[in-house]
Amino acid sequence: LAKTTQPISMDSYEGQEVNITCSHNNIATNDYITWYQQFPSQGPRFIIQGYKTKVTNEVASLFIPADRKSSTLSLPRVSLSDTAVYYCLVGDDSGNTPLVFGKGTRLSVIA
């Protein structure tokens, strides 16, 4: 399983763009990159998934360089409600290897 490394914590002011980078040097050819958001006392919520280049949805953008050894989750104009733990995971689509969670990045948005 590809291991991921993220910053333990980040702080941001409201209205700023936040970029959280994840390293996954051992990513395999069939692996996708998936990001989850978790609020206290709730289950993780799927944010975005990508394989290469850039993916954008209504919540975030995901940037993946050509070598796929890292990825960056970009949250535009964060608000206080974006304070949460963000997890980066890699896994293939075989279903044989369930996703393994690292420690995540605790984002604190300050007014």
Place this chain on the structure above:
Amino acid sequence: SAVISQKPSRDICQRGTSLTIQCQVDSQVTMMFWYRQQPGQSLTLIATANQGSEATYESGFVIDKFPISRPNLTFSTLTVSNMSPEDSSIYLCSVETRSTGYTIYFGEGSWLTVV
């Protein structure tokens, strides 16, 4: 995506007792997973539950302590047996989907406190 309902959402349990957590999904799924999240920690996979076969447990988790049932493609249960305060955690049910890539979705979790 899938809608996942867990029961109970929260419970306080006596030491030495057992509690069964139910997980219901609004669509048929092949694979369901049970995770544990201890206070302030990340998620740890307990086991994978496939319909029609025995659950596959991760290192450190055993069937006697965490028996799992998977009677059909929309339902699973996890029992936490002979509980101790160290079992106080959030227990999360999740399912895999194959719409694009490989994504898992989570229920809201069952928060157990053992006293």
